Amino acid sequence: MRKTVTEIRSMKADGKRITVLTAYDASMARLLGNCGVDVLLVGDSLGMVMLGYDSTVPVTMDEMLHHAKAVRRGAPDSFIVGDMPFGSYHTGTRDAVINGQRFLKEAGCDAVKLEGGLAMCEIVRALIAAGVPVMAHIGLTPQTASQLGGYKVQGKGIEEARRLLAEARGLEEAGAFGIVLECVPSKLARVITTSLAMPTIGIGAGADCDGQVLVTHDMLGMFEKFTPRFVKKYADLAPMMKTAVQQYVSEVQGGFYPGPEHGFAGESDYLELVSD
Numbered sequence: 001m002r003k004t005v006t007e008i009r010s011m012k013a014d015g016k017r018i019t020v021l022t023a024y025d026a027s028m029a030r031l032l033g034n035c036g037v038d039v040l041l042v043g044d045s046l047g048m049v050m051l052g053y054d055s056t057v058p059v060t061m062d063e064m065l066h067h068a069k070a071v072r073r074g075a076p077d078s079f080i081v082g083d084m085p086f087g088s089y090h091t092g093t094r095d096a097v098i099n100g101q102r103f104l105k106e107a108g109c110d111a112v113k114l115e116g117g118l119a120m121c122e123i124v125r126a127l128i129a130a131g132v133p134v135m136a137h138i139g140l141t142p143q144t145a146s147q148l149g150g151y152k153v154q155g156k157g158i159e160e161a162r163r164l165l166a167e168a169r170g171l172e173e174a175g176a177f178g179i180v181l182e183c184v185p186s187k188l189a190r191v192i193t194t195s196l197a198m199p200t201i202g203i204g205a206g207a208d209c210d211g212q213v214l215v216t217h218d219m220l221g222m223f224e225k226f227t228p229r230f231v232k233k234y235a236d237l238a239p240m241m242k243t244a245v246q247q248y249v250s251e252v253q254g255g256f257y258p259g260p261e262h263g264f265a266g267e268s269d270y271l272e273l274v275s276d
């Protein structure tokens, strides 16, 4: 059964940890949904993982919707969050609402996620007023990483920590139903978590968040370009995939694949006897 926003929110009050993983295509979405993952995030990380961009900045609404639709087809019963790409909510509330609603209307998402602190509160309010549930995202916000000095831990200093706490509170007040805390010190994440009613979803933010999110390709060891320090690799699939592909190449080249068991039989088998 697909969860609702209310059920995701109440998992915090019930002391149930929320599991979130990224999904970008139908088969992975089906697999993750069948494993009991609470929330599938169609993250704009797909720009780097699936589309080969160097950052998430170039990702477009059309690219996000294309993948979000596939995820919904693969996981009809999962709670799906669509990540609003850079530029799709920065030009004003009208554009943000139009683009946010596209995730729900066209891709069948349950909610959207957007990056940013107090400056985003007005956008969050507008989306919620327009019927689009919002998950916030603060700390390391990859879409604006260059303004933050790169892909660095945020909130190490006391002033910065206070700012992040104020941002989290402001976004909750604006109506967000949850918030991603990315790359913030574990103790700060705990303080933010205990001061909010909405659940915090950590990524590089320690064990005291209400839930955790990872990029699926990182935790399965499928993305080889780099692996952030906070990622635990639950599998190392890339070497296994390479071995399998190399074996396929050598078996096809050597004439060992396909074997007789991979072929089909039919009346046409007698064609060579009856021809001529």
Ligand code: KIV
Pocket (backbone or CB within 6 Å): 022, 041, 042, 043, 044, 045, 046, 083, 180, 182, 203, 213, 214, 215
């Ligand atoms: O795009 C993404 O995958 C994300 C998560 C890493 C939180 O925003």
